[in-house]
Amino acid sequence: MRIASSQKITTFLMFEGDAEAAMAFYVSLFDDAEVVAVSHYGADGPGVEGTVRQATFALAGQQFMCIDSPAPHAFTFTPAVSLFVQCADEAELERLYAALGEGGKELMAPGEYGFSRRFGWVQDRFGVSWQLNLPG
Structure with missing residues (x-):
């Protein structure tokens, strides 16, 4: 129990x-x-x-x-931990990818990778990593 x-x-x-x-x-x-x-x-x-x-x-x-953080540190965010977003449609995925990618870094361009209809992975300008997924 x-x-x-x-x-x-x-x-x-x-x-x-x-x-x-x-x-x-x-x-x-x-x-x-x-x-x-x-x-x-x-x-x-x-x-x-x-x-x-x-x-x-x-x-x-x-x-x-x-x-x-009030203390300086020698580490930052890593793509090994990311925020995974299930997008409602392709337009949402593209909008989020463009906004989050502005000043950031492309990790995987939006595309079909076999595990979803459309997927993109981006690190934003603050260093946080986002996986954007269109299920189906």
Whole structure:
């Protein structure tokens, strides 16, 4: 018998100064998207004043968290972990691919790869990797 738990798992994105811009960009691209909560570092730190201490946002009903790390680090996002989006139609896939790819990096151009009708993989200008899929 499984006991109910209050445990919740949420995708957490760590930026170095771009969290607010990334969050606003993502919310602008998806339906049912909103910034749920955001708090900023004040003058007393430890992060740069005005950067994101902690934020929660939702895309298509899925919640994400993000921060601007107060500590510099030698790592960033990797395509080994990506956000997978089931697109409603080809127009949506192309729109998202173009927007997310602007200033980013193409990992797989939109096309038919045998495992879906249409698929594209792109790393956005913030370094976050997105797989865009048209099922069927």
